[in-house]
Amino acid sequence: MSEAEVFEKVKEIIIDHLGVDEADVKMEASLVDDLKADSLDTVEMIMSLEEEFQIDIEDSEAESLKTVGDAVRFIAERSGK
Amino acid sequence: MLLKDEVAIITGAARGIGRSIAEKFASQGANLAIIDVNLEAAEQTAGELARQYGVKTMAARTDVSNAEDVDAMVKKVLDTFGRIDILVNNAGVTRDNLMLRMKDEEWDLVININLKGVFVCTRSVVRHMAKARKGNIINIASVVGQMGNAGQANYTASKGGVIALTKTTAREFAGRNVRVNAVAPGFINTAMTEVLSEQVKTEMLRQVPLDRMGEPEDIANGCLFLASGMSAYITGHVLAINGGMLMQ
Numbered sequence: 001m002s003e004a005e006v007f008e009k010v011k012e013i014i015i016d017h018l019g020v021d022e023a024d025v026k027m028e029a030s031l032v033d034d035l036k037a038d039s040l041d042t043v044e045m046i047m048s049l050e051e052e053f054q055i056d057i058e059d060s061e062a063e064s065l066k067t068v069g070d071a072v073r074f075i076a077e078r079s080g081k
Numbered sequence: 082m083l084l085k086d087e088v089a090i091i092t093g094a095a096r097g098i099g100r101s102i103a104e105k106f107a108s109q110g111a112n113l114a115i116i117d118v119n120l121e122a123a124e125q126t127a128g129e130l131a132r133q134y135g136v137k138t139m140a141a142r143t144d145v146s147n148a149e150d151v152d153a154m155v156k157k158v159l160d161t162f163g164r165i166d167i168l169v170n171n172a173g174v175t176r177d178n179l180m181l182r183m184k185d186e187e188w189d190l191v192i193n194i195n196l197k198g199v200f201v202c203t204r205s206v207v208r209h210m211a212k213a214r215k216g217n218i219i220n221i222a223s224v225v226g227q228m229g230n231a232g233q234a235n236y237t238a239s240k241g242g243v244i245a246l247t248k249t250t251a252r253e254f255a256g257r258n259v260r261v262n263a264v265a266p267g268f269i270n271t272a273m274t275e276v277l278s279e280q281v282k283t284e285m286l287r288q289v290p291l292d293r294m295g296e297p298e299d300i301a302n303g304c305l306f307l308a309s310g311m312s313a314y315i316t317g318h319v320l321a322i323n324g325g326m327l328m329q
């Protein structure tokens with residue numbers, strides 16, 4: 001799956017969980033600072049991403065996903081194999 | 082009707098207190114998933130309540146301490162009803178023994194079913210409630226989890242744990258509009274207490290100011306209050322239904 005395709009799906013999941021405007025979900029947006037995700041939001045989004053892309057994301061890996069772009073690149077790489 | 086068209090999962094609901102809670106909820110219009118290790122009895126209960134109250138019911142054989150079993154059950158409930166509004170963690174067992182005689186197996190079994198079972202069922206169901214921004218969880222604890230009881234090290238520890246777990250779950254999910262409360266029954270007339278000797282029963286009753294054993298329906302009434310909008314501003318609470326056995 002290309003990064004662009006992953007981005008579209010990740011964006012959908014973020015909007016679904018956080019109720020933010022589509023325009024605010026940019027690659028460089030920080031999940032916590034810009035999109036105001038709390039710790040439970042983050043866990044829920046990680047679980048939705050795992051389900052959507054059929055991958056496992058370890059807690060240590062999840063912690064490193066700070067921005068929308070971090071998540072998109074991580075998933076594109078993980079599911080590309 | 083207080084629970085019209087809501088969907089409730091009730092564990093250990095084939096008989097006893099769980100069955101009484103199921104019946105109370107059915108009388109208020111809830112559709113039910115009757116969960117138990119005893120499938121035959123669960124199916125019978127599910128069938129009887131459906132006929133009597135005209136609600137939809139299903140039964141499933143699930144060991145609440147087995148995460149695989151539980152996840153499969155939750156999926157089945159969602160496939161059948163499309164939503165889960167209420168979870169009552171009621172399944173529980175006793176293996177009484179004085180501490181010095183208590184075997185590791187007796188400790189592990191009771192902790193696994195009574196405490197880990199609540200965790201496993203909650204973890205599996207609450208994600209759907211959090212997503213729906215609506216949910217209600219009721220954990221059946223016990224008065225002895227609040228005051229201790231000689232001969233029940235395993236059981237009292239499990240029920241004390243359930244009370245703490247109730248409060249933590251309430252805090253974690255309050256922001257998702259999921260309320261979580263416990264009910265702590267006293268000395269209730271079911272198969273669990275039927276096995277006690279007359280002497281033990283008489284002694285226990287001496288501790289109960291209202292001077293009678295509780296009936297399963299006394300517990301079910303409290304559960305209905307906590308499950309309904311009547312208790313909309315109550316979360317993380319332990320509702321004592323014990324005839325005055327413990328006042329705090």
Ligand SMILES: NC(=O)c1ccc[n+]([C@@H]2O[C@H](COP(=O)([O-])OP(=O)(O)OC[C@H]3O[C@@H](n4cnc5c(N)ncnc54)[C@H](O)[C@@H]3O)[C@@H](O)[C@H]2O)c1
Pocket residue numbers: 092093094095096097098099116117118119143144145146171172173174194198221222223224265266267268269270271272273274
């Ligand atoms: N009876 C009392 O005096 C009393 C007092 C305080 C608390 N409680 C609590 O109330 C709850 C119900 O007790 P009860 O008196 O109705 O007992 P009960 O033995 O009549 O019913 C318990 C039900 O749980 C089922 N069950 C047992 N292990 C299970 C498992 N691993 N997975 C799924 N189902 C399982 C049993 O098959 C049974 O149908 C328990 O949590 C108990 O600890 C009872």
